[in-house]
Amino acid sequence: MGRAFGGKSSVLGRVWPTLGAMGTANASRLEQDRVLLLARVPFGESSLVVQLFARDRGRVHLIARGAYRANSGYAGLLDLFDSLELSWHRAGQAHGALGELRAGALAVRRKHLAQDLASYGRALGVLELLDLAARVGPGDRALFERAEAALDELDFGATRRLDDCVAVDPELVALRFDLEFLGALGLAPALDRCASCGRQAPLPGTGLARTAFAPAAGGRLCQRCAAHLQSEGMAVWDLESALLEAAAALLAARDREALWALGGLPAPSPRADSQAEAHAGTLLTGGPGSSGRKAPAATLSGPRLAALGDWVDRFLEHHLETRPKSRGARRRHAANSSLPNAPHRGGPPRPSASAN
Amino acid sequence: MAYPEPLERLVAAFECFPGVGRRSAERLAFHVLRDPKARELARAIEGALSNLVRCSVCGNPAAKDPCELCADPERDGAQLLVVEEPRDVEALERARVFRGRYHVLLGAMNPAQGVDARHLALGRLVERIRRGGIEEVILGTDPDQEGEATARLVLEAIEDARLSVRVTRLARGLPAGSAIEYLHRGVLEDALEGRVPLRRRAPPAGKTAPGRDDTPA
Ligand SMILES: [Zn+2]
Ligand SMILES: [Zn+2]
Numbered sequence: 001m002g003r004a005f006g007g008k009s010s011v012l013g014r015v016w017p018t019l020g021a022m023g024t025a026n027a028s029r030l031e032q033d034r035v036l037l038l039a040r041v042p043f044g045e046s047s048l049v050v051q052l053f054a055r056d057r058g059r060v061h062l063i064a065r066g067a068y069r070a071n072s073g074y075a076g077l078l079d080l081f082d083s084l085e086l087s088w089h090r091a092g093q094a095h096g097a098l099g100e101l102r103a104g105a106l107a108v109r110r111k112h113l114a115q116d117l118a119s120y121g122r123a124l125g126v127l128e129l130l131d132l133a134a135r136v137g138p139g140d141r142a143l144f145e146r147a148e149a150a151l152d153e154l155d156f157g158a159t160r161r162l163d164d165c166v167a168v169d170p171e172l173v174a175l176r177f178d179l180e181f182l183g184a185l186g187l188a189p190a191l192d193r194c195a196s197c198g199r200q201a202p203l204p205g206t207g208l209a210r211t212a213f214a215p216a217a218g219g220r221l222c223q224r225c226a227a228h229l230q231s232e233g234m235a236v237w238d239l240e241s242a243l244l245e246a247a248a249a250l251l252a253a254r255d256r257e258a259l260w261a262l263g264g265l266p267a268p269s270p271r272a273d274s275q276a277e278a279h280a281g282t283l284l285t286g287g288p289g290s291s292g293r294k295a296p297a298a299t300l301s302g303p304r305l306a307a308l309g310d311w312v313d314r315f316l317e318h319h320l321e322t323r324p325k326s327r328g329a330r331r332r333h334a335a336n337s338s339l340p341n342a343p344h345r346g347g348p349p350r351p352s353a354s355a356n
Numbered sequence: 357m358a359y360p361e362p363l364e365r366l367v368a369a370f371e372c373f374p375g376v377g378r379r380s381a382e383r384l385a386f387h388v389l390r391d392p393k394a395r396e397l398a399r400a401i402e403g404a405l406s407n408l409v410r411c412s413v414c415g416n417p418a419a420k421d422p423c424e425l426c427a428d429p430e431r432d433g434a435q436l437l438v439v440e441e442p443r444d445v446e447a448l449e450r451a452r453v454f455r456g457r458y459h460v461l462l463g464a465m466n467p468a469q470g471v472d473a474r475h476l477a478l479g480r481l482v483e484r485i486r487r488g489g490i491e492e493v494i495l496g497t498d499p500d501q502e503g504e505a506t507a508r509l510v511l512e513a514i515e516d517a518r519l520s521v522r523v524t525r526l527a528r529g530l531p532a533g534s535a536i537e538y539l540h541r542g543v544l545e546d547a548l549e550g551r552v553p554l555r556r557r558a559p560p561a562g563k564t565a566p567g568r569d570d571t572p573a
Contacts, residue, residue: 070531077540080501106541114504117465117512124468326468 031099032087033057033139034107036147037080038131042068049098050078051131052086055144059134062088064101074104081123081151083108110151116158122174123154124326129181132320143184150177153256160268168263171305176250176259178312183251187319190219191248197225211241215318220244239311246300246308264299363389413484415477416442416460425449425458432456434491438481438510440464440498448496456494459484464502465509476506478513485519492522499528527552 033054040050048067052060066072077084086104091097114120126147133143150173157167182188193200195218212226213219214236221229221236230236253259260267300308317323359367363385370381388394410416411423418424425431425445435456439445440463448454461476485493495510497503511523529547530539539547 071534071538073538074540075531075534076499076543079542082542104540109542109545111504111542111545114501115508117505117508120465120501120505120508121467124466128468324468325470 029090030087030102031057031090032085033060034144035060035084035086036127036130036144036151037078037082037084038127038134040078046072048078050101051134053127053130053134053144053147054139055141056139058137058139060088060136061091061096061098062086062101063098067101074101077104077106080127081110081113081155082106083110083148083151108148108152110155112158112162113151113155116161116170119154119158119161119170121326122170123151125174125324126150126154126177128324128326129178132322132324133181133185140184143181146177146180146184149254150174150180153259156256165268166265168260168265169301169305171309172250172259172263172300175305175309175312176253178316179247179251182316182319185319187218189213189215189244189247189315191244193220194222194225195219196221196229209241210238211244213237213239213244215315237314240307242304243308243311246304247312250300250308262300264301410462414458414460415462415480416445416458430455433489435494436485436490436492437494437496439496440503440506444496444498461497461506461510464497465506466502473509476509478510481510482513482517482519485514485521486517490521492524495523495525499526 033056035052035054038051038053038059040048043049043063046066046068048064050062050064052062054060064072064074064078067074067078069075083106084104085107086101088099088101091099110123112119113123130143130147133140153168153173154170157170157173160167179188189195195214199222212221212223212230214221214226214229214234216234217225217229226236249262250259253262257267313323313327316327358364366385366388367378367381370376370384371378376384388397408417408419409421411418411421411426413422413426416423416425432455435454436459437448437454437456438459438461439448440461442460442462445458445460448458459481461478461481463471463475465471465473465476484490493510493514495507497506497510507525514521514523527550529550530536530543536544
C-alpha cells in the first residue's frame with residue numbers, strides 16, 4: 001500500500017540503509033552494535049539525541065532524525081531498558097559530534113518493567129550506573145551482559161507480579177548488579193580476605209560475628225590491619241561478618257535458580273503454570289514468616305537485605321563520589337534500612353589516604 | 357577551579373535543569389555573560405514566574421486561576437485526561453479530539469532524573485477525583501517506559517484512595533497512515549495485544565451465537 005508515495009522510499013532508505021550505503025564512502029563509516037539506551041533528549045521538531053551504552057563500543061552519542069515521526073523506521077524504538085541492535089554512521093572528529101542513526105531493530109523487549117514501580121526504579125538504577133561507567137572507546141562486554149541479565153530478571157519479576165505470582169525481590173537483583181558493576185570497574189570489595197595484607201579472613205560460621213571494613217582500603221580488614229589503618233586516620237566500618245558472606249553468596253548466584261534460592265523462593269520452571277502458582281507465597285518477598293514456605297537458612301530478605309543494600313550504597317558512594325539519584329529515591333521507601341554502627345550518611349569521616 | 361561566587365551560583369542554577377551537566381551549565385553561564393540578550397531572558401523568566409500561576413484545578417500553567425479550559429462550562433466534566441506536560445494539552449486541543457477536562461502532572465516519573473512521585477502532585481489529582489463528578493480517568497501519559505511508569509503510579513494512587521472511577525489507558529499500536537511491513541517488533545506486539553473487536557454491538561443477552569442479529573444486510 002502506498003508504495004507510490006515518495007515518503008515510502010525514504011522510509012525504505014532508513015530501514016535498509018546498508019543497501020544504500022554499500023559501495024559508497026559511507027560504508028566505511030557504518031558501525032553497528034548491540035546497545036542499551038542511557039538517556040534521550042528530544043531535538044528539533046521530531047528528532048532525538050540518544051546516549052547509548054554499546055556492548056563493544058562503549059558510550060555512543062547519536063542523533064535519530066525523525067524518530068518521533070510515525071512513519072520513521074525507528075518510531076517508538078528508542079526506549080529505555082530494551083536491548084537494541086543499531087547501526088549508525090560514525091561521528092566526525094569534531095568535539096561533541098554526533099553519530100547518525102541509520103537503522104535499528106529490537107533485540108530484547110522488556111516492556112513489563114514499568115508496570116512494576118519497584119522493578120522500574122531498580123532498572124533505572126542499572127542504567128544510571130552504566131552511565132557513570134560508560135566511556136567513549138572500547139565497550140565492556142561483560143558489564144553489558146550483566147546489565148542485560150539484571151534487566152531481564154527485573155522484567156521477569158515484574159511480569160510475574162503482574163500475574164499475581166511470587167517473584168524475587170527486585171532489590172536483590174539490583175544489589176547483585178551493583179556488586180558486579182563494582183567488579184567490572186576493578187573495585188570489587190575484598191570479602192573473604194584482608195584487603196590490606198591479603199590474609200584469609202575467618203571462615204563463615206567459625207569466625208568473629210563482626211569484622212572491620214574500609215572502603216578506602218578496598219574491603220575487609222584483619223584486626224591488625226584495621227587497628228593500624230584506623231590509627232592513620234582511615235575510616236574503618238564495623239560490619240557483621242554475615243553481611244560480607246551474604247554479598248559473596250549474592251555474587252555467586254549468577255543464574256535465576258541460584259538468585260531465587262537466595263531470595264528464599266524456588267525458581268519457576270520454564271513450563272510452570274503461573275495460575276497454579278498464584279498466591280502460593282508472598283507477592284513480594286515480604287521476609288521470613290510471611291510465606292508458608294520454609295525459607296533456607298541463608299535467605300537474603302527483610303532486614304538482612306536492607307542492611308546489605310545500605311552497605312553496598314555506602315561502598316558505591318565512596319567510590320563514585322556521588323550518589324546516583326534513583327538510589328536516593330529507593331532508599332526513601334526503605335526507611336527501615338539501617339546498619340548498626342553505621343557512620344551517619346551525611347558525614348562519615350573522610351578517609352585520609354587511599355591504600356590501593 | 358573556583359569561580360567568583362555570583363558566577364558559581366549561575367552555573368549551579370543552570371545545572372539544576374534536566375539534561376544539563378556541569379560542563380553545559382558552565383557554557384550557558386559564560387554565554388549569559390557575553391550576550392546582552394541575557395537581560396531580556398532574565399526579565400522573561402521573572403515575568404513568567406510572577407505572572408503565570410499553576411491552575412489550582414488542573415495544574416496547567418495559566419494566566420489566571422482557574423485556567424480557561426477549567427473555566428469553560430461547555431467541557432465534559434465526566435472525563436478526565438491525565439497528561440505529562442502542558443504541550444500534551446496543546447497538541448490534544450489543536451487536534452480537537454477531546455472535549456473532556458485535563459490534569460497536567462508536569463513531568464513523568466523518573467527518579468534518575470530527579471522526578472519522584474512527590475513531584476507529580478498526585479494528592480491534588482486524588483482530591484480532584486474525590487470531589488466527584490468524574491466518571492472516567494484516561495491515562496494519557498507518553499507511550500514510553502517513563503510514561504507507563506507514570507500511568508502505573510497514577511493508577512496505584514487512585515486504587516490506594518479507593519476511588520470508584522473507571523481508569524483507562526490510551527491505546528498503543530499501529531500508527532495511522534503507516535504500513536505494517538515497516539513497523540518494528542514492539543509496535544506490532546502492542547498492536548496485537550491491544551486489538552479490539554471490530555463489531556461494536558454486543559450480541560443480545562441470552563444469545564451465544566455471535567453475529568445472529570447484527571449481521572449487516
Ligand atoms: Zn591484614
Ligand atoms: Zn485548569
